[in-house]
Amino acid sequence: MTTTAAELDRFAAAASAAAPIWRASAAPERAGWLRALADALDAAADELVPIADRETRLGAPRLHGEVARTTGQLRLFATVVEEGSFHELIVDDADPQASPPRPELRRMLVGVGPVAVFAASNFPFAFSVCGGDTASALAAGNPVIVKAHSGHPELSRRTAEIAVAALAAAGAPAGSFALVEGREAGNALVQHAAIRAAGFTGSVAGGRALFDLASGRPDPIPFYGELGSVNPVVLTPAAVAARGAELARGLVGSFTLGAGQFCTKPGVVFVPEGSGFEDEVAAVVGAAHGGPLLTDRITGAFPSGIAQLEADPATAVLGFGAETTDGARPVVLTTDAEAVTARPDALLAEVFGPVTLLVRYAGEAALHAALRVVPGSLTATLHAEQDDDVAETLELLQERAGRVLFAGWPTGVAVTWSQQHGGPWPATTSLHTSVGATAIRRFLRPVAFQDAPSRLLPEVLRDEALTLLPHRRNGVLVLP
């Protein structure tokens, strides 16, 4: 099923007509639309999860959890809208004594206009039709047109129907939401004159192609893509000595979670040479389970990615997970830091699925040389002990990643005010987050009003509204 150019034009025209209404919508109204969408999805979970399971094979428990994560995310953004900081209200009163005399200026962030969202395959709810990009774009005050992922077409259509109905029932304008299908429609969407920004989660190749289309427009638009990430982990000798077995269990659990199909999967692990950590991993990986992969493309790419790594003269297979008749079998490979430093492109390409690469390092110099060539990542994890001197390692990790962890494993991504899910290229095309409250910032633009009569200002910029909202006035932050 492919959306035609005429259908896309119709969706885009409706979104353009809806944009001023979304932009001007008051907080209670907009928050209500988001909560209505969340409620409708929760109510439909028992219908949607079986469709999702049939199309993605991720299993009902995980998928029910993901629906809850998705609706929780919509509700968090409703709270963000009500709290009001996202407007970044700033007022400077006129100063006729200044030289030159200063006018009154009132600045706010407003919705950028219709947003295109490209759904991912690996989270058919949380990063798909009504996922984080959609939630943050709506919260910012924008209509959304989603390009469905071909990995779960029926789920996408049904979710979109529910979204359209829920928004309409809650009083949101026609044109608030639409779904398009097919690669051609996606390419046309990101180049459509009505679209003012795009969000994307997917592969480096797909994301780069769309980024290039967005940047190549006569009027370039921001393209917020989350593409690929190897998520380096560093273990210090002291950490392995203190808790090697626990770390091995944690790593195996994390890289096989969701059959290794998390964007935050730990894909490369720096282990101290001679620490015995490889033996610890070998001892536990055999019991780990993989599982069916999401799509035929991913299912085909996994063995060829592994084969390429295995064929490299610098690698060896450390061990496999449990045999499986249906899907990918976990596998751990090893290499050393010198090989990674010399040939990062060959050894550090992301392989989607349950595989990780242990990289032996002998001493800090070898570790740091290898860390300098690790591609930009969403996360970096450091397992160290209290007395370790990790200053330089930490410096390198925070240059390479948007989230740095000191305990646990990177595969969990809490949806909170403080979350940051982004990192240097190719983790994301921009440095902004696609998870957490601040994801809203991507779909907003600043407008300042100079010497405006109060009646012509957007409501939130008038004095009576300012007393109820966080804002800055004459340089000073003021809370309600």
Next chain:
Amino acid sequence: MTTTAAELDRFAAAASAAAPIWRASAAPERAGWLRALADALDAAADELVPIADRETRLGAPRLHGEVARTTGQLRLFATVVEEGSFHELIVDDADPQASPPRPELRRMLVGVGPVAVFAASNFPFAFSVCGGDTASALAAGNPVIVKAHSGHPELSRRTAEIAVAALAAAGAPAGSFALVEGREAGNALVQHAAIRAAGFTGSVAGGRALFDLASGRPDPIPFYGELGSVNPVVLTPAAVAARGAELARGLVGSFTLGAGQFCTKPGVVFVPEGSGFEDEVAAVVGAAHGGPLLTDRITGAFPSGIAQLEADPATAVLGFGAETTDGARPVVLTTDAEAVTARPDALLAEVFGPVTLLVRYAGEAALHAALRVVPGSLTATLHAEQDDDVAETLELLQERAGRVLFAGWPTGVAVTWSQQHGGPWPATTSLHTSVGATAIRRFLRPVAFQDAPSRLLPEVLRDEALTLLPHRRNGVLVLP
């Protein structure tokens, strides 16, 4: 004088080495560096202004004022650094009861790394070597490499020498600042692996070429360009009736200010048909002065831009300013809204210099149709009276511009917390501002620390620092 590839590599390596020091610098230290730079420029004003005047012919009074604006801007950013909101500190405490258990997350914005700044010709201080892009990039905690504008090479070199010396004397690391010259060096700069973001002020053609280089890198970087803007002005019939003569004088003063070489020059003015406003303008424009233009290229482009407009069958010349033997003579042309709506590319191209186009409109429908095709602009100005119904006009203006004015003229750009100097393409390549406190946001990236021991956190994220800084904790904004 052209910077060689080897010199650029040396500057870039030094900037990369300085970047972690800038990023980690404490607020009093970093603010001190900015103030030292401001003080050194103020102290050198009597030396710099004559060089600037010789190279740009903008005149000593204007140039002295511009030095003050530039150093005031550096000092504003020192205040922004000390105030601390720019870090956007967000902390969510751990919640072991949550499902899944939530880790502790502490997020902040940090400097993105070495920044390239492309200087403009029309503000040889305020948008050049130590102008707004440089000030905001340094304030964000980044070393800067400036590409000099060829219009004022000697001033650029001397300003850069003063900047390097002042930063070194204040204790900033080597590599904090460098200057490159020549188009090739500029192209290499925006593509250099060490550069993490770029700021630009200049022409649409030049900016687009550099934007394409930045976006086409193997690892694309954000390119914040301010390119071109026609700055529409709308006069309602009631406004002309109430104060036509005053509006005519204001317009003529604004479009001829600095010989029409302001990015916020009102280039297209919608005037009610039959209102007599053209006569008011014709009556005052004859006394207006133009003047020498900035560069040979601009001097050559002005008459050919005018000739192209004049030759258009839909335009007529309304009047000229005072004759001049040295430079551009002001000129006002007229056309009508229908012609603009039909052929915006021909009639609404920005012509740099003292020219403006009056567009007659008969009724709101004609006005709105024409406004819909006005290119994205930095500013839009509406002169209306109390009883005018301007809702739809205002809606269109705020879609087309980043700053909407209701009194006065757009050529003044106050440097304040609330300023917004950006707009839809081609006004800027991104929607962010290049003037005012929030310009700092362009050169920052978010990093979150998960379950970090306090001693390994950046200082501003530790509990003892948070009590002194604006931050959000568990969803609630807290002031110091």
